[in-house]
Amino acid sequence: MPGNSTGTYFRVTTFGESHGAALGVVIDGCPANLVLNLSAITDDLARRRPGQSSLVSPRKEADDFEIVSGLFEGRTLGSPLTFLFRNLDADARPYEAMKDLYRPSHADFTTEARYGHRDWRGGGRASARETVARVAAGAVARQLLHRAGVEIVAWVDRVGDIDAAYSGAVSREVVDANPVRCPDPLRAAEMEALIRQVRKEGDTVGGVIRGRAVGVPAGWGEPVFGKMEARLAEAMMSIPAAKGFTSGSGFEGARRRGSENNDAFYQDSTGTIRTRSNHSGGIQGGISNGMPVEIAVAFKPVATLFRPQETVTRTGAAAVIEPQGRHDPCVVPRAVPIVEAMMALVLADLRLGVSRSV
Amino acid sequence: MPGNSTGTYFRVTTFGESHGAALGVVIDGCPANLVLNLSAITDDLARRRPGQSSLVSPRKEADDFEIVSGLFEGRTLGSPLTFLFRNLDADARPYEAMKDLYRPSHADFTTEARYGHRDWRGGGRASARETVARVAAGAVARQLLHRAGVEIVAWVDRVGDIDAAYSGAVSREVVDANPVRCPDPLRAAEMEALIRQVRKEGDTVGGVIRGRAVGVPAGWGEPVFGKMEARLAEAMMSIPAAKGFTSGSGFEGARRRGSENNDAFYQDSTGTIRTRSNHSGGIQGGISNGMPVEIAVAFKPVATLFRPQETVTRTGAAAVIEPQGRHDPCVVPRAVPIVEAMMALVLADLRLGVSRSV
Amino acid sequence: MPGNSTGTYFRVTTFGESHGAALGVVIDGCPANLVLNLSAITDDLARRRPGQSSLVSPRKEADDFEIVSGLFEGRTLGSPLTFLFRNLDADARPYEAMKDLYRPSHADFTTEARYGHRDWRGGGRASARETVARVAAGAVARQLLHRAGVEIVAWVDRVGDIDAAYSGAVSREVVDANPVRCPDPLRAAEMEALIRQVRKEGDTVGGVIRGRAVGVPAGWGEPVFGKMEARLAEAMMSIPAAKGFTSGSGFEGARRRGSENNDAFYQDSTGTIRTRSNHSGGIQGGISNGMPVEIAVAFKPVATLFRPQETVTRTGAAAVIEPQGRHDPCVVPRAVPIVEAMMALVLADLRLGVSRSV
């Protein structure tokens, strides 16, 4: 199928270009009778919004949404739930000068190779602006999951070479206590300084986000191609700039012996079967085991630099590009709610897919 | 949809349990008129087969296949192409003593949580034996891709803490020159020694596989949820024991500045637009850019140890498990053809999905 | 998957309730670079619009649309093409008195049984107003098909007991020459009189529409579950009030001998293989044979009567209902463009699905 939908039971289709009339999302399969908490949706959107701090892109989009279908008297109808976001601060002028150039490490060249036609204004469909629709859908999924006892939190674990240090539970309050969204306040300050520094240099920097879902009961997921980590990997790698994914012990686990990496089972005092360690990241054989679901996502540095770079024109002629426009020097602070949204979409879908007993 | 199918256009459904009557795969959407090279399929299967070297599980399965549909006079019909593999050396006895225990870091517990019923013989559906069906399907996909000029090769890049060193093109001949399937002969020997050592200790060890596809033209892939790296990530993370995925610069890129990580465009002497570096791993905005597609997959150490481990019974009672049976001390040598097969399935599907021009 | 999408390659998702903020449609998979003819879309919509003649519902909806995504510089981008229709003349008051009653042969009762929550204003999602989105998507599909040489026309073949008589080609001009949309002007006048008569009586009447696609080349369709007539049947039976479908000789053919019903092959003077008769309706074994694709669809009489009817309340109490609101006395004149649109959606999807050769 074409690539703008994800999920089977909680099926999400996004539409819209960065500088077109509007973006939006249709959620098909959202159960009926969910009382939507609109302010929670607004809160999630505010965390993704440009202009929210001095660390991020100054594009001014309120990201106000209109729900044009699927909601009646405050409750979902079971019919398609559609959010619409108008593009209000879309300024195409900075892109005009670059419209015949391929921005390095952007999707300009590949989009043209694929479609032969491209909306050059702000990256069109490939813009990170598309994620506004994902965050809205994820906020709905999160409300479904909340009723099932599942809570999701993500945070910045690394910016450039700066790794955070922390342990135990991480709350949204701690995450949002600084503009970097890192639960280690000391490293957060260093990360912030680094981001300001690279911006000053017209450069950008990458980072790593970790995500965790607590409360997922044992038994969600499909065993072969629909494994929970496969679905999470697909979801995370569909976020712009994502280039790596791990669940549980990830690449570190690949260095270990089985005797170090295995998670021993025991029964806790409530009679629940648990594991002493969680190197599996809450997933065994593709199915949740009741422990926290733990993932990490690597983001490359933002491709738009405010310095000259070698490139070619649409006809292949050598050129130098020096972009204008409004961009983030580091994507991870704003990507935290996107990672959370994508986790929520996957988990809501898997929950609805757990088949009925006979 | 249920989780035993993958792909949209080149749609693959596997079936079968490790110790049931048979395993198999139905490929729906394979174009008609492909002259199948059966010996190439046999070759790919031989590289995944247990018993192929002293480093791997001694289970004796010839992995002979029967094509029961979809092929007529040596050419595909366009109808479902079905491979059947009989289980001939399925010995359930070693599993009988463990049938009421949950093997740590296996899928026993989660399968029961999901389905309430489990084929305890050899891991049932969650067994790595299921991948025999994927390798067969991947071998067909590879033949389709070959006609499009695409060749895929994978190899072992790391075992435990031993990292290989090599550069440039890697051929299957070089990969298969040692039983570890590592293109660095010195490190391969160390890896082999490590694998023998951990086996002697009743332990296991993890590793990393890299995969590369050359010849993929610019323009394959979908832009949003169907990004090529999202599809590859899903495919790789669906392989048993996979816990991490990267494309291009992956987690390393997350440490870099944009000015280090961006891939500058230039036009080569043939008029083709290329990039000077390939930190994008051949994929930009989810769509191939004509450079080699480069991925890596992290595998955890095999969960079956031949030493006592703490666990619980199905009723939650504390127990000690010490498995019997036939197992690999390290999964990566046999996982090389599986990674290649899953790459081939994704690329064949994306190729067929590139929409027609109007 | 949830039920608001259709098609695999040319994938159409509609959203919106009759009296909500808006209706719309997302088309995912429309090839890029199609120069959209907007006035042709407007023309198709005008033929479905209420208020277009004195035979149909007087609801006043201009059905003006906004394309909010997927179109740039007049050409499709290959990204989701989204149409938005605002509900401007949605008057919920006539429905308020009926909101706790189940209208006979409407979807009120079943929607509540399914979802436990219902937008009672104008039938909500089950309203025929939803078809405005289908006609827009169908108009796009029709433009794709036009480039492939395919033209679709539908017409009214029967109203109540009045059967039309005509033969040979039927053009849109002939169809639109009378408000019933019947190519037999004499019977059309009788049909029109019948419709006026039943409306005067507060009653309604059913009818039959025939559809034809000419120019479909041999070789479109899938052989088993995706047969062209299966896909057309599904599409037609998804139209509100449709209760019957035939392709080719249909129920009449079931009365015949094989020697009467078979279509003999011959080669025409251009070298094309054709059939002397077309009892197959252009489809053999689920795949087009190059002859005109011929279908018929039966529509029940509109369920809303302006006379008292027995029913029950939401709590099961006996009640009498006498609806208010704006309704058609006969659905078929306005259903003609809907049948055409659904034919176009199926054919465009099948065309894009014809697999590439290797």
Add this chain to the structure above:
Amino acid sequence: MPGNSTGTYFRVTTFGESHGAALGVVIDGCPANLVLNLSAITDDLARRRPGQSSLVSPRKEADDFEIVSGLFEGRTLGSPLTFLFRNLDADARPYEAMKDLYRPSHADFTTEARYGHRDWRGGGRASARETVARVAAGAVARQLLHRAGVEIVAWVDRVGDIDAAYSGAVSREVVDANPVRCPDPLRAAEMEALIRQVRKEGDTVGGVIRGRAVGVPAGWGEPVFGKMEARLAEAMMSIPAAKGFTSGSGFEGARRRGSENNDAFYQDSTGTIRTRSNHSGGIQGGISNGMPVEIAVAFKPVATLFRPQETVTRTGAAAVIEPQGRHDPCVVPRAVPIVEAMMALVLADLRLGVSRSV
């Protein structure tokens, strides 16, 4: 997606050619822990089998099946349930003489147009033999539905011009009391005589089957494109030789006034909301209303005649064909279990798709 699968939650994929090694079916999504009644499956298959009476094709296929996956200790595992049917009496010789001819009203010509390659032995994939796999899958679905209180029965309502007369409940016992499978014994005898007559003439004859599902609760089905009648229509029109479908009052209803056709609601003595008539055929707005689901399917006369017919060769040369082989003079007696199976597949899928409440 390619056309060999149907259903979303109870997903069925069939494979195999008429004269290949085997046919089969993979059911993905069958809930775990269903104790399969194998003799009930055998019974359903026996009703479809050739050679069961002197009215049908004498091909001798026992239709013995092997379940190669998905079943353990008599209960389904939740993994793919796979049935395999070996072709044992496949005699390709009668087809050899016709392999370069297009049999009129068969799929030979269209299959070649679609795929450029064709298994000419017995119709290959387009053969009605493929339905053996559907009947097996349908028998499993029927067992699921039985637990939900749903029972399905189909019967022959017409052969040629002979229409049966009966009323009220129809049981399988009554249906199977004569080889035509018609619940009107007088007309059944006439139908049988007609079938013998047309066979003697080397001719064939069409017919109509009716199907009914009782016990379907209100609330199954999807509202827009996934309407229960749309899904049933698609399923029925995917059966070889099907050319027409109706639900409820069908084409007859198209002749009526709304005041005749509407189904008045009332509450019965048990408190259940029912309708006084059932012109809706148990489906309103695409969703079941708790009344019996009633459909009819028109089958064209079998295309294979034992008399000379005009046709062309693969190169377009005029030719006369006079088929050999083993064929039914009328498809409807053996199609009764196929209609039941397809009804069961659709209803099982819709049942599993009814979304959970939040």
